[in-house]
Amino acid sequence: MSSRLLTPARTAILATVALSTAACGSATAGSGSSGSAAASDSAGTVSITHAQGTTQVPVQPKKVAVLDMGALDSITSMGAGDSVKSLAKQGLPAFLQQYKAEKYANLGTMFEPDLEKLATDKPDLIVVGGRSAAKYKDLAKIAPTIDTTVSSKGDFFEGVKKVNTSLGQVFGKEAEVKAKLAAVDTKVAATKAKAAGAGTGLILMTSGGKVSAFGPQSRFGLIHTALGVKPTAAKMTEDRHGMAASFEYIKAANPGHLFVVDRDAAIGESGKAAKEVLDNALVKATPAGAGNKITYLDGQRWYVTGTGLDNLSAMVDEVAAGL
The missing domain is CATH 3.40.50.1980 (Nitrogenase molybdenum iron protein domain)
Incomplete structure (x- = not known):
């Protein structure tokens, strides 16, 4: 990790998921977009409004590249870890050490991911956030990319809920995410007391x-x-x-x-x-x-x-x- 470890956080994910008939594509909506209602379409894509736009991504992607440790933790927690095929391994925390295995391709650092390798691997989805968010535009040219950055400004927990709700929609794990968030809400209330x-x-x-x-x-x-x-x-x-x-x-x-x-x-x-x-x-x-x-x-x-x-x-x- 570099001494400049966190890039400035962007806006919190506004994320609500809307189904579209469009095929997988790149980000299109501006930062003021509020998202629309969610529903599935025959093409198997879902429209995710996130910190840097709106992106069409495949539902339940099979080949995912992850460049954010929070997103990696969430994907693992909801039971979708099998979809992860590559990640930035530098700085991998102890509780996610299973991703050090050779079967997971190493994309280098979150600040400077290996763009050439990503272009060769052709993932179905790339997930960025925080440290890797600055590379969003480059990564979005390679594959559908979503930015899971949550801002520390405003209602942090609401931002976290929106990020994870969106990830749950992408991976077909809505019920799992809802249950996990409810458990966190209970802990938050007890801690506030x-x-x-x-x-x-x-x-x-x-x-x-x-x-x-x-x-x-x-x-x-x-x-x-x-x-x-x-x-x-x-x-x-x-x-x-x-x-x-x-x-x-x-x-x-x-x-x-x-x-x-x-x-x-x-x-x-x-x-x-x-x-x-x-x-x-x-x-x-x-x-x-x-x-x-x-x-x-x-x-x-x-x-x-x-x-x-x-x-x-x-x-x-x-x-x-x-x-």
């Missing part, structure tokens, strides 16, 4: 011995916006890559809980572990430090994967456990 009386929280990320803080509109902001953890009153610059934070800032923020992502561990880089970085008197003087309320989140889930069905459920579990 715990958060209501748990005090304030501050989200941190360590990387190369340095610390960044993240607010409600950041990539990790669902801790506040969806799960109900009250942010501290400390001033913060909202930025995709976080705001540089000193230990004095953390002490002044006076958080009741700290939620910490170790970026180096997440991407396999050597560096000082987050626990070592935060092992100092100023952090220990906060209510979070003094009360042993520091939760070290799984970086592969929070930093690398994000929006997958099973992954999202595990993320909610981690926050609930920290409360």
Whole structure:
């Protein structure tokens, strides 16, 4: 993984699925499209409105290339993993290690996928998101391509639901997706109830011995916006890559809980572990430090994967456990 790991998130998938008589083709609709109702057609295609347009894709595709870990997690979770034939293997999280097998073609990195190999392989569908979204136009020339990027702005969970509902339509797994999302909703409600009386929280990320803080509109902001953890009153610059934070800032923020992502561990880089970085008197003087309320989140889930069905459920579990 590169140090610039996440490209700026685009708009959340508006996705609702509409059947069309058109054959598989490239993206056509503009960013303002709201999508139309769904129904099947004799050609076996489905129209998906996503972060970068509307694309006709084959229903239940047999040969899929995946360039986003969240989408890979979702496709696996809903029981459609057999359709995956190629993927970007760099940075593959531990819980998706089955895709390291030789039978899955390696497309390189999410930032720079092997376009030549994809053109030769001729997949039925290419799925991008987040880090690979910038390559959408190039990939859409090779095969039908959908962008599963979910924005951290606005209602994050609604965006996640739309992304996964669309994937369920594509793979014929609507019932499975509906059940998984209902289970996540139940966990979210229970976590919000715990958060209501748990005090304030501050989200941190360590990387190369340095610390960044993240607010409600950041990539990790669902801790506040969806799960109900009250942010501290400390001033913060909202930025995709976080705001540089000193230990004095953390002490002044006076958080009741700290939620910490170790970026180096997440991407396999050597560096000082987050626990070592935060092992100092100023952090220990906060209510979070003094009360042993520091939760070290799984970086592969929070930093690398994000929006997958099973992954999202595990993320909610981690926050609930920290409360």
